[in-house]
Amino acid sequence: MLFKGGGLPHESLALQEKLFGAGPDYNFMTRIERFKNSLVRVQHFIRCCARYNLHDHADKKWFEGVAFPNEVSVLGPHSGMFIPTLKEQGSEEQIQKWVPQAEKHQIMGTYIQTELGHGTFVRGLETTATYDPKTEEFILNSPTLTSIKWWPGGLGRTCNFGIVMALLYIDGKNYGMHPFVVQLRSLKTHEPLPGLTMGDIGPKFGFDTVDNGYLQFNHFGIPRENMLMKYCQVLKNGTYTKQTRNPKFSYGAMIFVRSMVVYEVAGQGLAKACTIAIRYSAIRRQSELKKSRPEPQILDYQTQQYKLFPLLALAYAVWFTGVRMKEIYFMVNNEIKQGHTERLPELHAISSGLKAFTTSMASWGIERCRLACGGHGYSAASGLPKIYVNATGGCTYEGENTVMLLQCARFLMNIYGGVKNGRRPSGSVNYLGERISSRCTLTSEFTLKSLADAFKHRAARMIKEASERLNRLQASGNDPEDSWNLNSVVLTKAAEAHCHYYMVLVFESVVESVEDNCVKDILRQLCQLLALCGIQENSGDFIQDGFLNNDQLELVKQKQLSLLSEIRPNAVLLVDAFEFHDVQLGSILGRFDGNVYENLFKWAKKTPLNKPEDLIHRLLR
Numbered sequence: 374m375l376f377k378g379g380g381l382p383h384e385s386l387a388l389q390e391k392l393f394g395a396g397p398d399y400n401f402m403t404r405i406e407r408f409k410n411s412l413v414r415v416q417h418f419i420r421c422c423a424r425y426n427l428h429d430h431a432d433k434k435w436f437e438g439v440a441f442p443n444e445v446s447v448l449g450p451h452s453g454m455f456i457p458t459l460k461e462q463g464s465e466e467q468i469q470k471w472v473p474q475a476e477k478h479q480i481m482g483t484y485i486q487t488e489l490g491h492g493t494f495v496r497g498l499e500t501t502a503t504y505d506p507k508t509e510e511f512i513l514n515s516p517t518l519t520s521i522k523w524w525p526g527g528l529g530r531t532c533n534f535g536i537v538m539a540l541l542y543i544d545g546k547n548y549g550m551h552p553f554v555v556q557l558r559s560l561k562t563h564e565p566l567p568g569l570t571m572g573d574i575g576p577k578f579g580f581d582t583v584d585n586g587y588l589q590f591n592h593f594g595i596p597r598e599n600m601l602m603k604y605c606q607v608l609k610n611g612t613y614t615k616q617t618r619n620p621k622f623s624y625g626a627m628i629f630v631r632s633m634v635v636y637e638v639a640g641q642g643l644a645k646a647c648t649i650a651i652r653y654s655a656i657r658r659q660s661e662l663k664k665s666r667p668e669p670q671i672l673d674y675q676t677q678q679y680k681l682f683p684l685l686a687l688a689y690a691v692w693f694t695g696v697r698m699k700e701i702y703f704m705v706n707n708e709i710k711q712g713h714t715e716r717l718p719e720l721h722a723i724s725s726g727l728k729a730f731t732t733s734m735a736s737w738g739i740e741r742c743r744l745a746c747g748g749h750g751y752s753a754a755s756g757l758p759k760i761y762v763n764a765t766g767g768c769t770y771e772g773e774n775t776v777m778l779l780q781c782a783r784f785l786m787n788i789y790g791g792v793k794n795g796r797r798p799s800g801s802v803n804y805l806g807e808r809i810s811s812r813c814t815l816t817s818e819f820t821l822k823s824l825a826d827a828f829k830h831r832a833a834r835m836i837k838e839a840s841e842r843l844n845r846l847q848a849s850g851n852d853p854e855d856s857w858n859l860n861s862v863v864l865t866k867a868a869e870a871h872c873h874y875y876m877v878l879v880f881e882s883v884v885e886s887v888e889d890n891c892v893k894d895i896l897r898q899l900c901q902l903l904a905l906c907g908i909q910e911n912s913g914d915f916i917q918d919g920f921l922n923n924d925q926l927e928l929v930k931q932k933q934l935s936l937l938s939e940i941r942p943n944a945v946l947l948v949d950a951f952e953f954h955d956v957q958l959g960s961i962l963g964r965f966d967g968n969v970y971e972n973l974f975k976w977a978k979k980t981p982l983n984k985p986e987d988l989i990h991r992l993l994r
């Protein structure tokens with residue numbers, strides 16, 4: 374109950390739906406079958422929402438976790454991007470017009486931004502929306518090959534609507550990127566509307582259940598009322614007005630998804646992979662620890678613990694950080710709605726940084742879990758390949774991770790520059806205004822405060838150094854842009870150090886808030902392990918300026934190893950606490966009942982290659 378709280382009733386309802394848990398095995402299906410099967414579940418999910426009166430987004434999410442285990446369905450872009458963008462960027466009238474239809478799934482939408490030639494560089498997008506005051510229409514056009522829209526989820530075959538990001542032109546003047554609501558397909562025949570060339574972009578690394586698509590506009594007209602007009606308006610006569618001076622408001626959908634990805638993608642993905650690898654390591658017996666004694670559970674090998682327990686600690690940390698990130702998003706977004714935009718830069722920076730930091734860590738961690746499962750980890754039966762291919766997409770979509778770290782670094786440089794000029798920082802960067810101890814206070818007690826302080830010191834120092842290096846590069850004659858590029862590796866490392874500190878701090882605060890002493894002690898061990906592994910893996914960062922000395926580093930190593938034995942008795946309970954149902958894990962290795970071998974054998978017998986098949990038979994005869 375530590376994690377799921379009030380969500381469990383909805384999950385149980387979903388688990389009663391036969392169509393979700395049963396059916397053909399995902400691993401035995403072709404891509405088209407996977408896509409079709411997902412669509413069947415999408416339709417059933419929509420029926421369930423009506424039947425069980427599921428309106429609240431959080432309730433639906435519990436249902437979705439069972440209906441679409443370890444995969445994104447076409448509902449992802451619809452409910453995660455299309456509807457939020459309508460709500461955030463639309464005028465009251467526009468919200469009234471489209472949101473109810475979208476929430477009842479009478480229209481299905483996606484978010485259409487990326488193009489063949491540009492994804493990262495949003496200002497470089499080429500699709501145009503030219504206003505014609507005579508017809509009171511925007512004419513959408515793809516002027517070049519590279520301007521063809523490419524990647525939007527659900528665009529290929531499913532969606533009949535989309536929010537298209539395009540450059541607004543009025544009377545020859547470019548007003549920059551704006552969002553437009555565009556009907557793409559006939560609501561009767563589902564055929565693409567004339568003037569649109571659309572389709573699926575083909576097989577991908579993962580995301581088989583989503584039809585990521587392409588879209589080319591050939592002078593396609595949409596009514597003036599279809600530009601989302603909460604912040605900017607185009608009047609009938611072509612007059613352009615805006616309510617805000619911050620053009621980045623049109624990037625709001627991206628901030629929202631980045632904020633959600635930390636928990637939904639990185640936190641969930643890594644927690645599932647740890648559940649599978651740790652449960653399996655308690656079932657699997659291999660080799661000898663002592664002669665003539667039974668083979669031990671592989672989880673009893675220190676090296677196995679060293680592989681998995683730091684990842685378990687990381688899974689808890691990312692999970693808690695993801696929950697905190699969501700809270701911050703909704704808090705700052707409410708402030709913005711009331712007209713207080715002061716914290717938007719910080720929200721952009723922390724969501725960009727954490728999205729990048731946590732999805733990279735999770736992606737790396739899921740792969741380590743697979744390796745820790747030996748040969749069976751390589752089988753699709755482990756469930757790990759599916760978890761990996763979907764989670765690792767999070768490193769690229771919604772802003773490529775390096776680029777996101779650089780956005781975070783840009784904010785950190787601004788704040789640090791401000792501090793040098795006497796400004797006081799607040800929120801997640803308030804430590805940049807503190808006097809930070811130059812000697813590490815770590816002792817064998819390893820209090821969470823002293824561990825968090827070590828990360829604070831590292832982040833502050835790396836931010837300071839990145840800033841000073843930037844200044845030196847400029848002082849030696851490089852222009853600001855070249856200096857930035859020549860410093861960008863150092864900048865990404867500073868951003869990572871900031872996010873790492875933030876994550877340790879969040880974990881520490883969760884531990885402090887727990888009342889049950891037993892739970893608190895166990896979580897403290899995990900938090901210590903997370904921090905100690907972070908210090909060990911990045912030890913150069915901590916000793917570079919003499920902050921940590923060799924004796925302390927030795928203590929870190931010793932404590933890390935002793936924590937492995939301390940955590941061992943609770944390891945399986947700690948993954949059980951995530952409360953993933955077998956349906957959600959989709960893994961034979963991670964089954965709750967531990968009945969791995971019998972089910973692996975059953976599963977292999979069902980594989981389509983074992984079915985009589987004429988051509989194979991003829992070729993082999």
Ligand SMILES: CCCCCCCCCCCCCCCCCCCCCC(=O)SCCNC(=O)CCNC(=O)[C@H](O)C(C)(C)COP(=O)(O)OP(=O)(O)OC[C@H]1O[C@@H](n2cnc3c(N)ncnc32)[C@H](O)[C@@H]1OP(=O)(O)O
Pocket residue numbers: 430431434445449450452453484486487492493494495496526621622624625627628630633634637638717718721769770771772773776780783784787
């Ligand atoms: C109640 C519970 C509810 C729960 C709800 C749960 C709901 C469910 C949720 C579902 C979740 C699960 C998901 C699974 C499904 C996923 C499916 C996959 C979806 C994938 C969709 C996509 O993949 S969709 C395309 C995304 N494509 C990008 O992501 C492009 C990146 N590229 C850029 O985003 C820009 O290109 C980039 C780099 C910023 C530069 O932008 P640029 O060039 O315009 O700006 P500059 O760099 O010049 O910066 C100039 C100044 O703007 C500042 N600034 C920049 N951005 C800002 C911003 N956003 N806000 C404020 N400020 C900003 C900056 O900090 C500077 O500030 P300053 O001047 O003060 O330093």
Ligand SMILES: Cc1cc2nc3c(=O)[nH]c(=O)nc-3n(C[C@H](O)[C@H](O)[C@H](O)COP(=O)(O)OP(=O)(O)OC[C@H]3O[C@@H](n4cnc5c(N)ncnc54)[C@H](O)[C@@H]3O)c2cc1C
Pocket residue numbers: 450483484485486487490491492493494523524525526580585766769770771772773774775776779
């Ligand atoms: C699974 C998936 C789903 C997606 N869904 C959608 C969707 O629904 N809607 C949508 O519009 N888009 C979607 N996308 C597109 C996605 O948002 C983009 O692919 C993403 O933003 C990265 O942009 P890019 O492909 O242009 O990468 P690129 O920018 O070409 O990245 C390639 C390399 O260049 C580097 N690079 C680029 N710019 C810089 C820089 N300024 N500084 C340093 N290094 C740089 C990157 O770090 C990276 O190593 C999806 C993508 C995927 C993989």
